[in-house]
Amino acid sequence: MATGEVGEVRWCVVTGGRGFAARHLVEMLLRSDQWRVRIVDLSPSIRLEPHEEEEGGGVLGRSLRSGKALYVTADLRDKNQVVQAFQGAEVVFHMAAPDSSINNYELHYSVNVKGTKNVIDACVECKVKRLIYTSSPSVVFDGVHGLHNVDESTPYPEKFNDSYSETKAEGEKLVLKANGQGGLLTCCIRPSSIFGPGDKLLVPSLVAAAKAGKSKFIIGDGSNMYDFTYVENVAHGHVCAEKALAAEEHGSKAAGQAYFITNTEPIKFWDFISKIVGDLGYESPRTKIPVPVIMPIAHVVEWTYKTFARYGMRVPQLTPSRVRLLSCDRTFDCSKAQNQLGYEPIVSLQEGLQRTIDSYAHLQATRHMKTTSKASDFLGNGRVADTLLWKDKRKSLTTILLMAILYYYFYVSGDMCLTSVAKILLAIALFLFIHSKLPAKVFSYRIKRIPPHCFHLSDEMAHRMVLSMCSEWNSLARLFKSIGSGNDWTRFLKVVGALMIINLVGILSIRRSIEIGIPLIFIAVYGYDKWEEKIDSLFVESLSFLSRLKVEAVKMIQKQ
Structure with missing residues (x-):
């Protein structure tokens, strides 16, 4: 039996107890064997997940059967039910809190503000000793300015990023103000960007985007830092807060305070996303879209949703508030929780990431599913593939622009070679000079400086280049040696075929070859990458047709 003193049964309540983070807190409280837990949620009955019912490992299932846990249906907007x-x-x-991705002020206000007021009133009426409120770091985010290692002294903004953040802040104010009412001690926990096993929003939405081919885009320049928090650390932070409030009678300072809870390991937001998506076998985000480019589109999408939501339109993923969240810094100083609550992360960021990825094995890209195309494999899956297949649009556009410049100066302009080289070097010098004078940010897009080492050819790089040239020469020598032996007919025919193609191309002028050849290469490899299966099937059918013709021809010859 869960007891405080001998024979004393101690009950705690977890509102929204079937939510993502709440489930982990419930299990942590039950495992501590210090509490009986009342799980409060909207559903008329509790439906357990398979792992919660497993014999020997399903702590919640065992606790419900033994009476150490109890499920209660209650709507926080009904004070009588809460009491x-x-x-x-x-x-x-x-x-308890509604879905933060739905920007519905009426819904958020009814739960986060009115519901929280009912919770406070019920705590006072029922003589509850301690109330720990799960707030959000977004209560100090204005949707414009990034948050870099901010602490709890950061004030609430005049304008919030969305209705969820605004109403969470109002709820937090109510909880902090209620400290001391009727002997009730309160504090607020602000866990940052929760992740972990059992999450039904972050990882499933990332996988859905990856399957739809939408996971390759980075909003902004990709350098924004984030504090993510593994879900067990969030649960641990709540337990630490409860213990600190329990010690209030002996001089604790936790009552009436708010605390940021993080993993204390900031990471680039897009590196975190790439780790999850990549380890599950999907394409990681690589193409950067500046915020000023995507924001007008997000506004149009949001306006469309507000107009057509009444007709059943789904909540869009692309909204202005989400764009701001994905492109800003959001890191928080956790030292206050460490000093006053005794909080320290119990699971590291890397371990938490690995546990999370392992828990979504059922969402992994199937092994037979190729993550790269034949065209990409043929091109080496490197920079050439990224450029010709438009996987890195910046590289592709840069390459096309560079080729256009070379083509103009060396073939169209009619200048002498030396004059063309001088003009190109002049253009490069002018670009580098202007680039060096640009500010660090232009329209909230960070300008990357070109490091000096980009212009330096190291001894090691030069050595590798020479070795590569020698290796290619030796390969060519082995090829001709093999042909000279007179035994490898297949290789001989391949070489002859390649030389005949070069001979045909040579009939065209160099200018005409460039005009036709370069666009043809881009179109051919890109087209094959997009319609690989159809082209392969046509190729197989063609080979089959030729094979049948050959058989028929042989039969005809034999008859004669």
């Missing part, structure tokens, strides 16, 4: 759910509880962990 009934809180009867006899010593502690309330208020974690």
Whole structure:
């Protein structure tokens, strides 16, 4: 039996107890064997996941059967239901909140503000001793300015990024103000960007985007830093807060305070996303889209949703508030929680990431599913493939522009070779000079400086280049040696065929070859990459047809 003193049964309540982070908190509380847990949520009955029912490992299933856990249906917007759910509880962990991705002010206000007020009133009426409220770091985010290692002294903004953040801030103010009412001690936890096993939003949405071919885009320049928090650390932070409030009678400073909770390991947001998507076998984001380019589109999408939501339009992924969240810095100083709550992450970021990825094995790209095309394999899956197949649009556009410049100066302009080289070098010098004078940011897009080592050819690089040239020469020598032996007819025919193609191309002028050849290469490899299966099937059918013709021809010859 869960007891505080001998024979004393201690109940705690977790509102929104079937939510993502709340489930982990419930299991942590049950495993501690110090609490009986009342799980409060909207559903009329509790439906357990398979791992929650497993014999020997399903702590929640065992606890429900033994009476150490109890499920209660309650709507926080109904005070009578809340009071009934809180009867006899010593502690309330208020974690219930509506979906943050739905920008519906009425819904958010009814739960995050009115519902929280009902929770506070019920705690006072039921003589609950401690209330821990799950807030959000977004209560200090204005949607414009990034947050870099900010602490709890950061004020609430005048304008919030969305209705969820605004109403969470109002709820947080109510909880902090309620500290001391009727002997109730309160504090607020602000966990940053929660992830982990059991999440039904982040990883599934990333996989869905990857399957739809939308995972290759980076919003902004990709350098924005984030504090992510593994879900067990979030649960641990709540437990630490409860213990600190319990010690309030002995001089704790936690009551009436708000605390950021993180993994204390900031990481680039897009590196985090790439790790999850890449390890699950999908294409990682690589193409950068500047915020000023995508923001007008996001506004149009949001306006369209507001207009057609009544007709059943789904909530869009691309909204202005989400664009801001994906492109800004969001890191937080966790030292206050460490000093006053005794909080330290119990699971590292890398371990948490690996556990998360392992838990979504069912969403992995199937092994037979190729992540690269034959065209990409043929081109080496490197820079050449990225350029010709438009995987890196910046490289592709840069290459086309460079070729256009070379073509103009060396073939169209009619200048002498030396004059063309001088003009190109002049253009490069002018570009580098202007680039060096540009500010660090232009329209919120960070300008990357060209490091000096880009212009330096190291001894090691020069050595590799020479070795590569020698290797190619030796390969060519082996090829002609093999042909000279007179035994390798297949290789001989391949060489003859290649030389005949070169001979045909040579009939054209150099200028005409460039005009036709370069666009043809881009179109051919890109087209094959897009319609690989159709082209392969046509090729197989053609070979089959030729094979049948050959057989028929042989039969005809034999008859004669």
